Amino acid sequence: MNKKGLLLVLSGPSGCGKGTVLKELLATEENIFLSVSATTRSPRPGEENGTHYFFLSKEEFEGEIARDGMLEHACYCGNYYGTPKKPVFERCEKGQHVILEIEVQGAKQVINSQPEAVSIFIMPPSLAELERRLVDRQTEDEETVRRRLATAVEEMKQAKDYDYIVVNNTVAEAVKDIAAIIRAEQNRTCRMAEMIQDN
Amino acid sequence: MNKKGLLLVLSGPSGCGKGTVLKELLATEENIFLSVSATTRSPRPGEENGTHYFFLSKEEFEGEIARDGMLEHACYCGNYYGTPKKPVFERCEKGQHVILEIEVQGAKQVINSQPEAVSIFIMPPSLAELERRLVDRQTEDEETVRRRLATAVEEMKQAKDYDYIVVNNTVAEAVKDIAAIIRAEQNRTCRMAEMIQDN
Numbered sequence: 001m002n003k004k005g006l007l008l009v010l011s012g013p014s015g016c017g018k019g020t021v022l023k024e025l026l027a028t029e030e031n032i033f034l035s036v037s038a039t040t041r042s043p044r045p046g047e048e049n050g051t052h053y054f055f056l057s058k059e060e061f062e063g064e065i066a067r068d069g070m071l072e073h074a075c076y077c078g079n080y081y082g083t084p085k086k087p088v089f090e091r092c093e094k095g096q097h098v099i100l101e102i103e104v105q106g107a108k109q110v111i112n113s114q115p116e117a118v119s120i121f122i123m124p125p126s127l128a129e130l131e132r133r134l135v136d137r138q139t140e141d142e143e144t145v146r147r148r149l150a151t152a153v154e155e156m157k158q159a160k161d162y163d164y165i166v167v168n169n170t171v172a173e174a175v176k177d178i179a180a181i182i183r184a185e186q187n188r189t190c191r192m193a194e195m196i197q198d199n
Numbered sequence: 200m201n202k203k204g205l206l207l208v209l210s211g212p213s214g215c216g217k218g219t220v221l222k223e224l225l226a227t228e229e230n231i232f233l234s235v236s237a238t239t240r241s242p243r244p245g246e247e248n249g250t251h252y253f254f255l256s257k258e259e260f261e262g263e264i265a266r267d268g269m270l271e272h273a274c275y276c277g278n279y280y281g282t283p284k285k286p287v288f289e290r291c292e293k294g295q296h297v298i299l300e301i302e303v304q305g306a307k308q309v310i311n312s313q314p315e316a317v318s319i320f321i322m323p324p325s326l327a328e329l330e331r332r333l334v335d336r337q338t339e340d341e342e343t344v345r346r347r348l349a350t351a352v353e354e355m356k357q358a359k360d361y362d363y364i365v366v367n368n369t370v371a372e373a374v375k376d377i378a379a380i381i382r383a384e385q386n387r388t389c390r391m392a393e394m395i396q397d398n
């Protein structure tokens with residue numbers, strides 16, 4: 001029995017604690033890998049090709065789009081960002097689970113084009129708590145916090161399009177929720193077809 | 200946030216180890232309860248009303264069917280067996296998860312009438328292993344083992360109608376699978392509507 005790995009889509013508003021949850025999940029669970037995005041922006045000091053991003057030229061990126069090589073992509077501030085299909089699908093074929101940590105617009109593209117993808121939206125416990133977390137960072141001024149909160153409210157409206165919602169009350173519980181989702185999804189009848197045929 | 204408990208339907212062929220898995224699940228997981236069936240057959244020595252079965256008269260049982268009080272029911276050897284709705288729904292309303300351990304025909308009735316039910320089919324690792332387990336019981340003659348195997352093959356064809364398939368390779372892993380399904384299902388977006396509205 002050589003089972004395909006899961007394609008997981010993970011989104012959540014800025015300040016929901018997504019990054020911490022993901023880091024803990026990757027540290028505690030086996031066989032889960034974070035997808036590496038591609039971008040046309042220049043590498044920053046310390047960023048390595050294939051680790052932090054796949055750094056592509058504009059021509060290369062547009063070539064990938066043209067030959068349907070991107071799972072999702074978008075353009076921000078004049079640069080392309082996206083998820084190349086090949087490394088993701090190769091891992092899944094090997095039975096490894098791949099997580100795409102992407103924003104809601106990119107997630108929508110993947111959810112629509114890959115019906116077998118498992119999508120998870122991470123929620124802050126409440127908007128009040130989200131504001132507290134954004135303020136606590138102390139890296140942003142009041143105006144930025146307000147803008148991020150408004151964006152978060154908009155993004156949270158997209159949560160209904162995801163398969164699962166995980167509320168990040170505590171990192172440990174949120175990680176357990178995602179680990180349970182990954183375990184449960186492997187037992188979905190649609191993924192157990194070979195069991196039905198074999199018997 | 201007062202969440203409803205899950206209505207779980209669990210089936211599997213005779214000899215798949217369902218009983219052992221269920222016993223271990225109830226012993227290790229909290230807030231999960233086994234539904235008590237109703238029957239018109241007479242109590243056996245030691246059987247208590249409300250614990251092993253709800254013992255009803257034929258008139259009472261038919262009255263329940265008539266007023267749509269049964270989640271599922273069937274007639275075997277001249278006796279009715281079934282699952283009364285009321286105690287199941289009352290527990291679910293209190294946020295408790297209820298497991299119905301029922302055979303495939305009853306399960307089909309619940310799956311069709313309760314779209315929110317979560318259905319799990321327990322599979323033996325293989326037919327050869329199922330045969331070994333049935334023979335190992337040493338309580339059945341060859342003919343009975345052969346008949347049970349034939350029934351198992353027929354029942355396993357129904358597995359495709361369940362939401363999940365759990366292969367009972369080991370009891371510990373099967374219990375972890377079911378616990379993960381219960382945890383994951385609570386995070387399904389359709390069950391998190393209040394999170395979307397609250398934010």
